[in-house]
Amino acid sequence: MNDLDPLDPAYVADVLSKPPFVTIPGVINVRDLGSYPSTTHPGHVTKPGLLFRSAELSGITEQGKHILRNLGVTDVYDLRSDTEIRKYDSASPTVEGVTLHHVPVFQTADYSPEMMAKRYQLYASGKTEAFMELYSQIMDHGGHAFGAIIRQIRDHPSQGCLFHCTAGKDRTGIFAALMLKLAGVEDELIAQDYALTRVGREPAREMIMARLSKEPLFASNNEAALNMFTCRHETMTAFLKHIEEAYNGVYSYIKRYIGLSDEDIEKVRNNLLIPNA
Numbered sequence: 355m356n357d358l359d360p361l362d363p364a365y366v367a368d369v370l371s372k373p374p375f376v377t378i379p380g381v382i383n384v385r386d387l388g389s390y391p392s393t394t395h396p397g398h399v400t401k402p403g404l405l406f407r408s409a410e411l412s413g414i415t416e417q418g419k420h421i422l423r424n425l426g427v428t429d430v431y432d433l434r435s436d437t438e439i440r441k442y443d444s445a446s447p448t449v450e451g452v453t454l455h456h457v458p459v460f461q462t463a464d465y466s467p468e469m470m471a472k473r474y475q476l477y478a479s480g481k482t483e484a485f486m487e488l489y490s491q492i493m494d495h496g497g498h499a500f501g502a503i504i505r506q507i508r509d510h511p512s513q514g515c516l517f518h519c520t521a522g523k524d525r526t527g528i529f530a531a532l533m534l535k536l537a538g539v540e541d542e543l544i545a546q547d548y549a550l551t552r553v554g555r556e557p558a559r560e561m562i563m564a565r566l567s568k569e570p571l572f573a574s575n576n577e578a579a580l581n582m583f584t585c586r587h588e589t590m591t592a593f594l595k596h597i598e599e600a601y602n603g604v605y606s607y608i609k610r611y612i613g614l615s616d617e618d619i620e621k622v623r624n625n626l627l628i629p630n631a
Contacts, residue, residue, distance in 0.1 A: 366556045374547070375554065376406065378421050380414040383407075383522040383554030387530055387547070391630065394538030398627040403514050404507070405626075407530050409522035409558065410434065412444035419449045426514035431455045431503050433496075433519040433526065437465035442520075442565065457499040459492055459525045474569065480581030485589050486596050492528050493601065497611035500529050504612060504622055507533075511625035521562065523551045523585050531590060532597075535604045536619070537626040541594045548590035555583060 369375065374385040388402025403426050411430065414422070422430075432439075432446055435458045439445050446454050463469075473491075476484040506515050519525040527548050534544045555562065563579060566572040572579035601607040608614050614622070 360559060361553060361556050366553055369550075369553045370557075374550070376425065378408070378414065379418040381408050381411055381418055382558045383409040383551055384516075385547075385550065385554065387534065390534060390537070390539045390543055390547075392538035392627055393540050395627055397630055398538075399630045400534065400537050400539065400626055401511075401628045404511065405530075405533060406514065406516040407522055407526050408516055408518045409526075409555070410444050410518055410520050411446045411449075411516075412442075414447060414449070419447075419452075422449060422516070423451050427452060427516050428510075428513040429453045429455060429506055429515040431457050431499070431506075431515060431517040433457060433459050433499050433517060433529070435460045435465050436462055438520060444520075455502060457502045459496040459499045459519075461495075464495065474572070474582070477582035478572070478575070478578035480578075480584050482586075482589055482592050486592060488524065489528055489593050489596070490600065492525055493597075493607065493611070496525065496528070497613075499525075500532065501612035501614075503529065504533075504608065504614065507625050508614075508618055508622045521551070521555055521558070521583065523555065523583065527551065527585070527590070528593075531594065532604050532607070533626060535594065535597070536608070536623055538623075541591060544594060545587045545590040549585055549587045551585040555585075 370377070373389070376384045376386055378384050385407055386402055387405040387407060388400050390400045392398045392400070406425065406427060430446065430452055432454065473488065476488050503515065503517055517526060517529060530547060531544050534547065562583060566579040566582065597604060597607065605619060608619055
């Protein structure tokens with residue numbers, strides 16, 4: 355089996371039933387970024403119930419909304435563009451007691467047919483170098499969006515928040531990696547978290563492929579469409595190295611692209627961590 359093949363349903367069900375996955379009916383690929391050990395702060399782990407990552411919330415059920423509130427989530431950050439939301443008619447529904455923040459990584463101009471054609475070509479190759487180019491675009495454009503969530507962590511460490519894009523893989527995966535790296539989580543565990551999306555997205559495989567089949571590039575090329583949704587361990591490993599080489603590390607990235615001070619960043623880092631019980 356290669357990493358484009360469907361996974362065994364029994365295996366998927368088993369993995370999805372255990373941490374770090376969280377079951378929210380109507381939403382796929384939900385997981386808690388808590389309980390990862392910090393190498394920079396021995397004896398500490400990332401705080402459970404603070405940061406959740408997922409795919410889009412457009413299909414959340416009433417039971418799912420109830421669970422979301424019970425998880426302590428007070429704020430949801432949607433990283434998708436206006437263009438995506440309109441294209442798939444997938445606006446996030448209102449959830450009582452939860453504030454929805456639309457903080458797109460890419461603006462409408464970044465979704466022109468020409469720009470999307472170039473982006474799809476990169477995704478379709480499935481190559482690590484192509485993903486590095488795509489992930490650099492996310493880093494370069496994502497300062498405003500990522501900054502909104504980081505300030506939430508800085509200012510409201512007792513409130514849970516969930517952030518998501520469409521599939522919860524790339525934009526969501528990049529921000530998750532940034533926060534885990536800032537907290538001192540080792541690269542191997544960050545790469546494992548990224549790769550879990552392969553299991554997390556399986557319940558929506560048919561829907562994802564149906565959407566992509568409407569794009570000219572993917573309509574007659576199933577493998578290219580599947581390449582777009584690969585989430586290989588080695589891709590994240592390469593990206594973590596790329597952060598150091600191209601951005602001088604997460605700390606420098608946050609200072610330059612988000613504009614936080616050293617004091618702010620230390621506060622965020624401390625709020626991400628709790629003593630390991």
